Amino acid sequence: MSLNGKYALGILLTFVFLAAAMLYAFPLIYSVTGVKAFTATNFLYTRLALWTVLLLIFLYNFFLEKHPFLLWKEKKYPIFFYLKAIVSLYIICAFGGAFLNLIIQVFTQENVSRKVIQIASLFRNNYLLIISICLTAGVVEELLMRGYIQPRIEKIYNNQYLGIFVSAALFGILHSTYGTIGQVVIPFFIGIVFAVFYKLYLNIKILIISHFMYDFVSMMIMNFMDIKHLSAF
Template identity: 70%
Template sequence: MSLNGKYSLGILLTFVLLALVMLYVFPFINEIIGTTNITAEKFFYSRIAIWLVLIITFLYSFFIEKQSFLLWKDKKYPITFYFTAVICLYFICLIGGSFLNVLVKILTHEKFSEKMTQLSSIFKNNYLLIIFTCLTAGVVEELLMRGYVQARIERIYNNQYFGIFISAILFGILHSTYGTIGQVLVPFFIGVVFALFYKLYSNIKILIICHFMYDFVSLIVMNLIDIKHLSAF
């Protein structure tokens, strides 16, 4: 198999494994434990499953591709650049995501995600789970979607725009399990912003930090504000 063929198989493997985790990890855990309600313990195990996908993808790149996991070497920048980049990316995603959410609600009258409503209860005052959840999203999703998928798609098609938009589309699709259009469009938008940044500056650490911060602030706000009031926005 050619190297591009191995890249394609690795991307397919990564996406399928993530999709399986998103769709079936809770039914699988429910079958083992024998209950159907969502608990903090079950959600913790679901995040562990996402880390396992990262490990499998890393092993695939090492043993099958025989390539570095990150095809693009991280560039070094001054600490001031890290700070500025994280803040700018955060507000671009916040403002752009909020605009898309409002637009979707106006056009479709879409209600707040029922799954997010369920999850809000398990995050209530559970700050360790919030931190672990945000750390999982920041590290695993950025390493897989930007670090692994984006760079390989660009190599396969020799087209930087394919790498940017296909990785963003996959990122959006993976969030469709939350059950709303907004939960697909906003991650797609964030995926495009992050992928553009990664292509321009080749620094996955900044994206990990920003992704963590974006999710952390969102969950803290959800933790502090009644979900019924939050859904009005």
């Protein structure tokens, strides 16, 4: 198999494994533990499933691709650049996401995802769970979506725009398991923002921190909100 073929297979495996983890982790955990309830412990096991996907792709990369996991060499920046970039990315994603959510609410009158309501009630004042959720999303999703998939799409098709679009589209599709239009459109928008940043500045660490902070701030706001007001948020 050619190197591009290995890259293509790795991308496919990444998406399939992540989709399987998002869709089937809970049924599998229920059958293994015998606890058929949406509990903090069971939810934590689903985060371990995502870390397992990351490990599998690392192993695939090491034994079959035999090339650096991050095809693009990391660039180093002064600490001030990190701070400025993280704040800028948060503002762009927060305001852009809020604007898109407003448009979706106006045109569709979409209800809040039942899954989001379940999760919001589950992590209420459970700060360890909140941190674990945000850390998993920041590390796993950025390393796989931006660090792994984006450069390989660009390499296969020799098209930087396709790398940006496809990685963001897959990012949005994976969030469709939450069951609402907003949970696809907003992650797609964030995926575009993050992918463009990664192409321009070649620093995955900034994206990991930014992703963690975006999710952490969002979940902390949800933690102190009445669940019935989540649609406005």
